[in-house]
Amino acid sequence: xxxxxxxxxxxxxxxxxxxxxxxxxxxxxxxxxxxxxxxxxxxxxxxxxxxxxxxxxxxxxxxxxxxxxxxxxxxxxxxxxxxxxxxxxxxxxxxxxxxxxxxxxxxxxxxxxxxxxxxxxxxxxxxxxxxxxxxxxxxxxxxxxxxxxxxxxxxxxxxxxxxxxxxxxxxxxxxxxxxxxxxxxxxxxxxxxxxxxxxxxxxxxxxxxxxxxxxxxxxxxxxxxxxxxxxxxxxxxxxxxxxxxxx
Amino acid sequence: xxxxxxxxxxxxxxxxxxxxxxxxxxxxxxxxxxxxxxxxxxxxxxxxxxxxxxxxxxxxxxxxxxxxxxxxxxxxxx
Numbered sequence: 345x346x347x348x349x350x351x352x353x354x355x356x357x358x359x360x361x362x363x364x365x366x367x368x369x370x371x372x373x374x375x376x377x378x379x380x381x382x383x384x385x386x387x388x389x390x391x392x393x394x395x396x397x398x399x400x401x402x403x404x405x406x407x408x409x410x411x412x413x414x415x416x417x418x419x420x421x422x423x424x425x426x427x428x429x430x431x432x433x434x435x436x437x438x439x440x441x442x443x444x445x446x447x448x449x450x451x452x453x454x455x456x457x458x459x460x461x462x463x464x465x466x467x468x469x470x471x472x473x474x475x476x477x478x479x480x481x482x483x484x485x486x487x488x489x490x491x492x493x494x495x496x497x498x499x500x501x502x503x504x505x506x507x508x509x510x511x512x513x514x515x516x517x518x519x520x521x522x523x524x525x526x527x528x529x530x531x532x533x534x535x536x537x538x539x540x541x542x543x544x545x546x547x548x549x550x551x552x553x554x555x556x557x558x559x560x561x562x563x564x565x566x567x568x569x570x571x572x573x574x575x576x577x578x579x580x581x582x583x584x585x586x587x588x589x590x591x
Numbered sequence: 592x593x594x595x596x597x598x599x600x601x602x603x604x605x606x607x608x609x610x611x612x613x614x615x616x617x618x619x620x621x622x623x624x625x626x627x628x629x630x631x632x633x634x635x636x637x638x639x640x641x642x643x644x645x646x647x648x649x650x651x652x653x654x655x656x657x658x659x660x661x662x663x664x665x666x667x668x669x
Binding site: 422425426517520521524525528532570573574577578581 | 657
């Protein structure tokens with residue numbers, strides 16, 4: 345969208361283009377692309393963090409083992425507090441989601457890497473997985489009683505049918521906001537970094553641009569962790585609805 | 592500068608949708624500010640409520656994200 349001859353050229357969205365790794369233009373479902381490479385790197389990072397560091401299980405933990413144990417304990421406590429003690433059987437699923445998103449977000453911050461979570465295709469699959477889990481678990485555990493989720497007994501009786509319609513619509517907006525929140529935060533953040541980097545083309549503004557990139561980068565580190573946390577905590581909240589639909 | 596009215600409308604609409612981001616910022620600031628006000632009155636209870644804080648922020652942010660989605664749809668999908 346940068347017009348010709350304007351002096352400054354911005355291509356903040358070019359970093360999100362999916363390219364095949366080994367040349368060519370055609371992308372089939374089996375083509376290894378930069379997206380699949382960095383998704384795989386995220387999986388490797390999770391394995392490196394959780395399996396390699398805890399394989400020796402020392403009484404006095406190493407630094408890596410401490411990080412792994414603290415992360416485990418943090419999410420375990422969160423599932424217990426938000427979803428309830430009977431939801432611990434969902435802990436592996438929630439912990440996997442958290443670690444994968446956290447590692448993918450942090451790997452995306454490496455310069456020249458590819459930000460996988462800035463693609464709606466990646467986040468939508470995870471959000472739809474949570475959505476379908478909530479529906480399946482809700483009906484399997486409560487039967488038709490799961491529909492009480494939409495019937496707010498705390499509201500005045502006249503309001504209940506209207507609120508039921510609203511709650512029903514809100515229920516289907518969940519996977520949308522769940523996925524777009526992560527995708528939007530990561531994509532917008534990375535685009536802002538590139539826009540600031542573009543200002544470095546003006547020599548006079550270059551020091552300010554570099555300082556700006558450093559500041560935004562620091563903010564992005566925070567956003568990467570917070571968005572992983574928010575995605576996980578919302579998964580917990582949605583699963584609580586499936587397990588205890590009575591308000 | 593050539594273009595058509597539809598493209599003009601897309602850009603204006605996307606810009607208007609960005610107002611929603613500002614509105615979401617007000618919402619998130621309201622949640623965080625009120626949390627801080629409560630937390631300073633009773634710091635011992637604050638730690639147990641950080642999860643609620645983040646859930647509140649996430650829900651306030653959701654509507655801003657819908658505005659962002661509208662802007663994206665206008666720019667790239669329509």
